Amino acid sequence: MSKKNVMVGQSGGPTAVINSSLAGVYKVAKDRGADTVYGMLHGIQGLLEEKYVDLSEHIHTDLDIELLKRTPSSFLGSCRYKLPNSKDKPEIYEKIFDILNKLEIDSFFYIGGNDSMDTINKLSDYALEKGSKIHFIGVPKTIDNDLAVTDHTPGFGSAAKFIGTVTKEVIRDGLVYDANVVTVMEIMGRNAGWLTGAAALAKCEDCEGPDLLYLPEVEFDVQKFVDSVKEIMKTKRSIIVAVSEGIRLGDGRYVCELTDAASQVDSFGHRTLAGAARFLANTIAKECGCKTRAIEFATLQRCGSHIVSRVDITEAFQVAGAAVKAAFEGETGKMITLKRESSDPYICTTDIYDIHEIANVEKKVPREWINEEGNYVTPEFLNYIRPLIQAELTPIMTDGLPRHLTMFVKR
């Protein structure tokens, strides 16, 4: 009888709950009779170098599963490797399938965002074309929430919870001195403003929330921004602004390009964006003569596993389980999606969808969920997002710090 072996990988930027999906693939695959669950190291790029591990050598107990769920960043390592077309580089595909066949892989799972779904897309097409029986299923993951079809994406809820929490704290901090101060927070999101909009979650009974939000979906105008700040300053001393790293001017340039900050380009051609908040804070300091602060949430917003949404980390596990079930039942070339049945009460199930409709597509914040002036989100946006940040999953603390599951620690 042939083996039922599984290969799983993680790709793209990490999230606070990406390892909950890895735990989900491992646990559900084992429970459903998988023989060996292999994890490729650093995604498809590592696999091409035959770098993989037998996950059972690293996950021994149920406590390990719980630790893995709470471990930020990609346990297996990640990559930003763009798989070329099989027509252009058939040898790469041959190599991948040689390795998979040698390991008797039945099902292949890739946990990632739209770039990663492109990989599943290409591999599943190639498999069908060549008559391979390997099943390829995508497991959605991205803090950016920009995957198509799915209601939302695992990783987003926890990043949104972190951003809402920290925004509340920054707002309180901004009220400390009896002086005008403008704080500009820079939040991740290259083309989609889901995370920047999440800063508005801070607006609740005990907090006024941020004053201005700028999403990449709306063209940014520096002068209009300065005017808005000046207007608010007439009645408020501490002003809090959240901007997406990806806001652009009318001429298409990123606001961060107005600074002298070095910028780098990754293998998908994405430029590293940083510096928009600093530039805008400096602009306000000059124009208004008041104290300003620039705060980049930076990496913290994607690795903040010490405060995660329980809804999110649970769904991250569930989509992975659904992926295993689908593959084991014969599906391929699909991605698991989340399907919201109801917002109040929040009811969400998993579904499955053709990967061709998802790969490389970016889902942006609908224009009607941003106000007319383009500087805040609407109540509909917040109603959509609020259920995704509910409840917590407490870290397992050891000697004062959260404990993680890790593969290799040199000391």
Added chain:
Amino acid sequence: MSKKNVMVGQSGGPTAVINSSLAGVYKVAKDRGADTVYGMLHGIQGLLEEKYVDLSEHIHTDLDIELLKRTPSSFLGSCRYKLPNSKDKPEIYEKIFDILNKLEIDSFFYIGGNDSMDTINKLSDYALEKGSKIHFIGVPKTIDNDLAVTDHTPGFGSAAKFIGTVTKEVIRDGLVYDANVVTVMEIMGRNAGWLTGAAALAKCEDCEGPDLLYLPEVEFDVQKFVDSVKEIMKTKRSIIVAVSEGIRLGDGRYVCELTDAASQVDSFGHRTLAGAARFLANTIAKECGCKTRAIEFATLQRCGSHIVSRVDITEAFQVAGAAVKAAFEGETGKMITLKRESSDPYICTTDIYDIHEIANVEKKVPREWINEEGNYVTPEFLNYIRPLIQAELTPIMTDGLPRHLTMFVKR
């Protein structure tokens, strides 16, 4: 019979647990028979404008006390007002004492760092000189841990716990790609490196910890830093560096002055420091040709009340209670200190000390707690710090976010 009224204020930069001290003053003063507990708004500067509140109008229940303890930033607002000498500006002192006498204040508490202790120093001296019976007691607070005499300072343990936690997460995040990446984290601390040293807490069973730490106590050499990074890069792909915002070159200039970032000066003459990490990351990018990241922990490290040390938040309450007890028993011109009886098991009590020996003095990290090369802390440093980050005090969550107690929320 005369009233036993209390005045309490908060001064200087906030911490995650400064309101636990405010809660301690309020609760213990009330329990010990205080009539009215007034809170000055924005410290002594607000008091001079007769801005104060009756705290019982804002704290109604034990739940309010619990919320106040968990609220970051200064509930009453803060200031950076340097009280002039009474000889130079007697009218300011007359005004303060007029207000205090009118309110029948018996005891005056100021929660702050060494600048704030200067205020207690001057007011208590003036009171003795003029025969006033008002008691002035300092309640220590600062994330910087740079107050003299006291073993450590409330606020430090929680900031250290936040830094240790986030450093672990950043280290994990840095391992994601199979590529060389140097991450430079910038941590608060103008002249004292206690917080930067706290990044080394991340070094434990499941984490290698940061690779290099640079404290302001040791002269910084850019070339030596680059050489150290290149040396480590021979055997490691992801390198994590923590630098204090206040590191200086041999000629006395701050490293952040090597950038073009705007810098501002507050009323104590302290320059706003920011940009050292960005400068060093850019330097490494040029010198080593690898990807680099700069992460400023910024305000988050002083307002991160969603992850506090229970030891710290409890001690913040206790020093405040001890201050009330001391004042009510007739003490003045003193600051409450923390006295460590033992590290293992950790036993710490409160004591009281002459404010003249504390005001304006900065306690730095002893040179022998930094290694010879000046790029890491010793085990003794970590043994000192580890008990201060133990245990947690869970936020009270409402609708997915931590709830705070706030005075004025316009919506």
